[in-house]
Amino acid sequence: MNSMPKYVATTTLEEPQWNASFIKNNILEEVTKLKQGTDYQFLIYGSGQLIRTLMDHNLIDEYHFMVHPVVLGKGKRLFTEQDQRETKRARCYPS
Numbered sequence: 001m002n003s004m005p006k007y008v009a010t011t012t013l014e015e016p017q018w019n020a021s022f023i024k025n026n027i028l029e030e031v032t033k034l035k036q037g038t039d040y041q042f043l044i045y046g047s048g049q050l051i052r053t054l055m056d057h058n059l060i061d062e063y064h065f066m067v068h069p070v071v072l073g074k075g076k077r078l079f080t081e082q083d084q085r086e087t088k089r090a091r092c093y094p095s
Helices: 028-034 049-057
Strands: 006-009 021-023 063-067 089-095
Touching: 006 028, 021 028, 028 049
Parallel strands: 006 021, 063 089
Antiparallel strands: none
16 A cells, blocks of 8 residues: 555645655646546545535545444534535445
8 A cells, every 4th residue: 555656635744755746736637637647546535625625526436435423413514405416326334
């Protein structure tokens, strides 16, 4: 896994680690280029803001969910009532 290329969307980090390349500028343009230039699949891990941005611009092809049964009450929602797009596939995995 350490040898695999990693792309990190950041506005604060300065020194890449673990074979990472930073995406600091136009995230939509860079992700579009990455998707067009390879057959690899990309994984987004732990960034609600990034996911929301990519969702709004239809740059996510497939969703895989890991559900951790926790009730939080208020907070930011990943999906809203306006998200009526058709997705190719969505899978949910219990934790």
